[in-house]
Amino acid sequence: MAIYVLRKLAFFLGAVFVASVAIFLLIRAAGGNVAAILLGKDATAEAINALSHTYGLDRPLPVQYYDWLVKMAQGDLGQSFRTKEMVSELVTERLGVSIPLALSGLLLGILIAIPVGTYAARNVGKLSGAVLALISQIGIAVPVFWAGILLSVLFGVRLGWLPTGGWTDWSQSWVGAIRSLVLPVLSLGLIMAAVLIRYVRSAVLDVMNQDYVRTARAVGMTRTQALLNVGLRNASLPIVTIIGLQVAELIGGTVIIEMVFSLPGLSRMILANVAAREVIVVQSTVMLIIVFVIAVNFLVDLLYGILDPRIRNAT
Amino acid sequence: MTSSSGAPAIEVRDLVVTNGEVTAVRGVSFSIPQGGRMGLVGESGSGKSMTALALMGLLPMGWSTRGEVLHDGVDLAKLSDKALSSRRGRTLSMVFQDPLSSLNPVRRVGDQISWVIRHHTGVDKRTAEHQAIAMMTQMTLPRPESLMRAYPHEISGGQRQRIMIAMALACYPQLIIADEPTTALDVTVQKQVLRLLNAAVSERGSALLMITHDLPIIAAMCDTVAVMYAGRIVEMGPVRQVFRHPRHHYTRGLLDSQPTMDNFALDGTSRLVSIPGMVPPLHALPDGCGFNPRCPAASDRCRTIMPELTGDTLKSACWHPIARVDEVAAQ
Incomplete structure (x- = not known):
């Protein structure tokens, strides 16, 4: 090692x-x-x-x-x-927005994609599996800003549960900070999940047909146990690879999400600085x-x- | 071990394995007594592996069975996956062909053996590990304590297959199914693995269903043999009888196509006979006897009506069986 x-x-x-x-x-x-x-x-x-x-x-x-x-x-x-400001100070301030946004979005995407993708693989050829594949397909087609706007309209405007945008800093109120992050994280996470579900599904499908999963069943596991104990562990290899590759995608997503929800994050700062040369x-x-x-x-x-x-x- | 004495280790009645479009096993019946050893031979595509997987309840997705599989007082064919899983590895188990792809690549081999023991007997981790080491010692694996910590890719093919056998036999099953257990191994280790399998099966008094296309292995290890062709058993009986005086033309053909020092050559002087034609694909099985397109003795009856398996000790399914020596003498 x-x-x-x-x-x-x-x-x-x-x-x-x-x-x-x-x-x-x-x-x-x-x-x-x-x-x-x-x-x-x-x-x-x-x-x-x-x-x-x-x-x-x-x-x-x-x-x-x-x-x-x-x-x-x-x-x-x-x-x-x-402005003569130190870039390191600007960045530190902005990371308080961007890091929680990116990591929670990624984590949410993974937490949705693994169970749903596994379920879709387990039910391949059945209606429930096909429906999930279709939903994931739609999720891939939806641009991240559109997901953000829709969520913002639903939870922010219609239901009024969460702010439609803007930022309350952690130092002012951490509850406020979390509230301003919920919708951005949700938009980012759902879009990430839609992409990941397909990879999880195909990785699990591939692993399910492996001889060692059959062996696990031959020595006493049920189909489901073999899938969860032996299959997922082996399927995690391709899944982890894809997650790594998706991180670049994720950063691109934060740029858009920070714009849509007017969050003072790193990505928006870069955009503003590009404009200001x-x-x-x-x-x-x-x-x-x-x-x-x-x-x-x-x-x-x-x-x-x-x-x-x-x-x-x-x- | 728990079943009433006298009942066979396994009794299969009219087993059919189908995926709705094609039927891989078309009405197979046989039984193996406690401690008995049966060989199942046939070419690729004859349905022998599907038969084995059906007994274990391990058919690929989309395949289902009809018929009865009586084992340990229950009909396995009627059990749910959950009920069946508690028997797999305990009262019946299976050794697969390719030990590299059949072992979990990301778990240590010792953990894989002790998992089986713990799962079925409920002993604590240490006891299970001791038993696993004992199993590995019995399989003559070198330095079992350190080998326990190896991953499948770190050990040789012969060692992997011995690990596989140790897993299958760890809980003293009544029946062991071995599906081409040595095909993927080097010739030099095949014999050793078979010897160990043979000894371990004997020691446990388990019954054995040995699937192979290697007839000498059957001759050395089994008491009875069933020959499968196109999803059916075409001949079945005591090994000596079947191999010395086969009644079915397919069995004859199989025996004649075994290479030996005397008949095998690639320069045209070979006296090795091969059966003309190929095993029919499942979606295009001929009417009547499945073997009729390749059979030297096929008649119109063979092409229309499927022969049933008949006979006393030696059963065969053929309208024109090869005459027995005593029958020839009587004519």
Whole structure:
């Protein structure tokens, strides 16, 4: 297992490195001079040169890159050009919205998808299984913003149970914070679930026809016991893989959900900063999200090793 | 062990296995006495594995049975999956063909054996582990204590099959069904696995239903043999009698197509006979005797009316059985 973890860790670090170089170069290639972007099109050459010098943008690219990386590693994500706020502080504040939103949405999706997908697989060829497959199909077709709007209309406007949008900070009232997250999490979770159900269903179907499930029954398990005790454990391998891949999808979902429910999350902050041409803020925060996605997939790889002895012991 | 003495370990009456569209087993009856050993032979697609799975209640989804399967005082064919599951692994169990795909890849082999023991006897974990180690020792597995902690992919094919046998025999079942237990193994370990299976079955006094297409295995391990073709038993009787003086042309063909040192060659000089034609697919079974398209002795009657299994000790289902030696002499 130690070798496996080290190999995956090396892979993780490699992926982070490649991603950081790509972001660093992409932003420079797309926008040309960073200082010119920050100052806008009316800026004089002297102003641009002066700003380049203050931000060290006149140094060679490898030096700038190295400097950026070292600061990132120290938790210094740079400074907003216009408001002079520290990006790390902005981000920390916003993570209080985005992390609960993304993780609860994912968790809800998984908690729905595993039992429902298993049930659908168990009832394949029957009406109940077909109905579930159909519902999941519809769920995949529904855009996440539409799900959000519908839920917001139903629970927020019609029933008036929950706020239709906006954010109450954790520091003010944690009940309020949770209330403002319920509908966004529900929209995100349902859409995640719709996608995952199909994968869970096919993974369980595949596993149900395996010889070892038959063996489990041959030594005394009922069909259901064999499915739950032996089948699901083996089906968890492909399911975990898909969940890892869906995390990128999830981040995309949070961007939309934060817009629909006017939540002051990280994704919305990035969008606003892109619009304001805050190159430094965008570069650092996007990098942060990419590290998160790669890290999740690193954890998925570790989980894979824990779940499957064949992978763990492979050299 | 709990059943009344005298009753067979298993008695199958008119077993039919069908999925609504095709019928894989078409009215099979046989019985195996306590401690008896029956071989079931036939080509792929003859219905022998489906017969075995039907007895265990392990048919694939969509397949169902008709007929009776009497075992331990009950008709297994009428039991629910739950009621049947409490017998599987305890009073009847099964050894499958491919031990690699048949063992749970993500659980240690020791846990898989002790689970069976705990599930059926309710003993505590330690006792179950001790019994599992004893089983593995009996199966001559090396260093059973450490092997307990191995995963199926970490051990050899022969060891995996011995683990499989240990699981199947752990609770001293009255009947063991072995479906091609050595087909997936290297030739060098086949004999060893069979010897161990043989010894363990003897020691327990269990009955054995041995499914194989390897006739010498049947000859070495069984007292009776049933030959299946196209979902029916075409010949059944004591092994010696069936193999020495078969009455059915299919059995004759099977025996003649066994390769030996003397008859086997690939250069055209081979005297090994193979049966012409192929096993008919289930959806296109011929009328009358299922074997008639391939049979050297087929007549119009064979093509229209299905022969029943008849006879005293040796039963065969053929309108034109091969004459016995004494019959030939009398003519």
